[in-house]
Amino acid sequence: xxxxxxxxxxxxxxxxxxxxxxxxxxxxxxxxxxxxxxxxxxxxxxxxxxxxxxxxxxxxxxxxxxxxxxxxxxxxxxxxxxxxxxxxxxxxxxxxxxxxxxxxxxxxxxxxxxxxxxxxxxxxxxxxxxxxxxxxxxxxxxxxxxxxxxxxxxxxxxxxxxxxxxxxxxxxxxxxxxxxxxxxxxxxxxxxxxxxxxxxxxxxxxxxxxxxxxxxxxxxxxxxxxxxxxxxxxxxxxxxxxxxxxxxxxxxxxxxxxxxxxxxxxxxxxxxxxxxxxxxxxxxxxxxxxxxxxxxxxxxxxxxxxxxxxxxxxxxxxxxxxxxxxxxxxxxxxxxxxxxxxxxxxxxxxxxx
Numbered sequence: 001x002x003x004x005x006x007x008x009x010x011x012x013x014x015x016x017x018x019x020x021x022x023x024x025x026x027x028x029x030x031x032x033x034x035x036x037x038x039x040x041x042x043x044x045x046x047x048x049x050x051x052x053x054x055x056x057x058x059x060x061x062x063x064x065x066x067x068x069x070x071x072x073x074x075x076x077x078x079x080x081x082x083x084x085x086x087x088x089x090x091x092x093x094x095x096x097x098x099x100x101x102x103x104x105x106x107x108x109x110x111x112x113x114x115x116x117x118x119x120x121x122x123x124x125x126x127x128x129x130x131x132x133x134x135x136x137x138x139x140x141x142x143x144x145x146x147x148x149x150x151x152x153x154x155x156x157x158x159x160x161x162x163x164x165x166x167x168x169x170x171x172x173x174x175x176x177x178x179x180x181x182x183x184x185x186x187x188x189x190x191x192x193x194x195x196x197x198x199x200x201x202x203x204x205x206x207x208x209x210x211x212x213x214x215x216x217x218x219x220x221x222x223x224x225x226x227x228x229x230x231x232x233x234x235x236x237x238x239x240x241x242x243x244x245x246x247x248x249x250x251x252x253x254x255x256x257x258x259x260x261x262x263x264x265x266x267x268x269x270x271x272x273x274x275x276x277x278x279x280x281x282x283x284x285x286x287x288x289x290x291x292x293x294x295x296x297x298x299x300x301x302x303x304x305x306x307x308x309x310x311x312x313x314x315x316x317x318x319x320x321x322x323x324x325x326x327x328x329x330x331x332x333x334x335x336x337x338x339x340x341x342x343x344x345x346x347x348x349x350x351x352x353x
Contacts, residue, residue: 035091037291038084045081045297049074052301052311059314065147066127070304070311072151073120077297080113084294087180095177103180104166111165111182111200114293115158115207118255121303122211123154125247129218133225161203164196181287201266208259215251219244246303254296257289 056071083106090096096103130139142150165182172179182200222244265282268275304311 031091031094033288034291035088038088038091038294041291041294041298042081042084042088045077045294045300048298048301049077049081051315052304053078055311055314055318059318060310061314062310063144064310065142065144065150066124067310068144068147068151069120069124069127072154073117073124073300073303076113076116076120077300079109079116080294081297083109090180096171096180098180100169100171103170104168106180107170107182108162108165110290110293112159112162113297114255114258115162115203116155117296117300118207118211118251119154119158120151121247121251122214123150124303125215125218125244128243129222132222161199164199168193168196201262204259204262205266208255212251215244215248219248250296250299250303254292254299257292258286261286261289 052070052074056067056074060067086098086102086106087110090098098106127139127142130137134140170180170182172181182197219241223241226241261282265279265286268278268282272278305315
């Protein structure tokens with residue numbers, strides 16, 4: 001929490017531009033909020049993604065492009081989750097003790113996870129769109145090798161813009177203590193760091209609004225297409241819409257707060273560089289909102305269940321019979337197969353006659 005002296009000092013910054021820029025940012029609000037939030041993210045995320053990884057590796061017998069995209073999403077989540085305990089430790093003790101190299105890797109994994117999760121969720125939504133709205137499009141004939149190539153392209157596009165983060169020192173020293181922050185103050189920012197920060201803000205905004213437009217387009221088109229059809233199974237319509245709704249909800253809940261706070265911080269640094277109080281406030285909000293980014297790692301297993309019938313069946317078959325959640329689905333499949341068999345038998349009888 002900010003003390004009265006800190007608040008008074010910050011308010012004084014708004015009336016007179018400080019010499020040399022705003023002093024360095026320290027741990028204040030995020031030191032209270034982020035540790036429990038990140039702990040919940042790590043606990044739920046590791047548990048859910050460990051189960052998902054086990055199912056993908058040992059229970060899913062037939063892989064398709066959608067399964068491969070979801071598997072890459074699991075890998076992206078694990079890369080972020082293994083880096084969070086270091087961040088939690090630094091927030092609890094009040095300083096960073098793991099050195100410069102681990103600071104760079106930690107920040108790289110944190111921000112790469114956001115980009116990878118957004119990109120892969122968008123790919124899953126686009127693939128679902130073609131499956132439903134354009135069932136005869138050649139995208140639906142994609143092989144596993146082609147899907148793996150698409151995944152490699154996604155990883156290249158995600159990692160490429162974040163690699164420059166590894167080239168700079170992000171340790172902020174304050175007395176005998178050091179912090180590992182990507183967000184920096186004017187006073188301690190070099191020209192290279194300022195350019196890197198601008199690149200980061202541009203990526204943060206584009207990574208949200210461009211995929212958001214694609215997700216909304218796919219959801220609206222799928223909904224209108226299925227509602228306009230007079231034939232088809234209503235249950236399949238509901239399942240397709242649940243996939244779209246699940247992806248859109250996870251996407252908005254996890255990534256919208258960081259995007260809005262980044263835009264606010266960008267506005268302050270561009271048009272009100274003397275307003276250190278607003279700069280500190282938006283910096284704190286931006287860092288705290290990162291906790292919502294990693295909530296997607298805990299919620300992504302929900303996306304797996306909704307978007308992949310293969311994953312859902314493998315999950316249900318792994319549970320004890322009394323706890324299986326898809327008995328209705330199994331019964332529907334068995335009745336469907338029984339109905340198909342009876343139809344075939346009737347056709348055979350007709351042919352014999």
